[in-house]
Amino acid sequence: MKEVVKFFDDLPFIVKIILALPVLDGLCWGIYRLCKGHIISGIVWIFLGFAVIGSIIDLYTLLTEKKVSVWAD
Numbered sequence: 001m002k003e004v005v006k007f008f009d010d011l012p013f014i015v016k017i018i019l020a021l022p023v024l025d026g027l028c029w030g031i032y033r034l035c036k037g038h039i040i041s042g043i044v045w046i047f048l049g050f051a052v053i054g055s056i057i058d059l060y061t062l063l064t065e066k067k068v069s070v071w072a073d
Contacts, residue, residue, distance in 0.1 A: 001035040001036075001037075002035075004031070004032070004035040005032065005035050005036055008028075008029075008032045009067075013062075013066065016062055016068070017059070017062055017063075020055055020058040020059045020062055020068070021055060021059075022050070022052045022055045023050060025050075025054050025055040025058050026045065026046045026047065026048065026050040026051075026054060026055075027046065027050075029045060029054070029058055029068050029072070030042050030043070030045040030046035030054075031046075032068065032072065033045050033071060033072050036072055038071060038072065041071035041072070044071075045071065057070050058070070
């Protein structure tokens with residue numbers, strides 16, 4: 001699991017932005033949250049990411065903080 005988290009953390013910024021787009025966000029960043037040990041937030045994020053709400057939140061945090069931080073820290 002730590003390898004998956006490190007993989008996502010080491011991705012170039014532009015790739016992180018692409019993965020935060022609708023549909024990809026729920027799957028990619030949902031898995032990221034699951035691997036960080038946030039089981040409930042990972043499962044919820046998979047559904048929110050597909051519903052575009054999660055994508056907007058992740059895009060905002062990526063652009064302001066340079067990392068996915070809502071329910072992932």
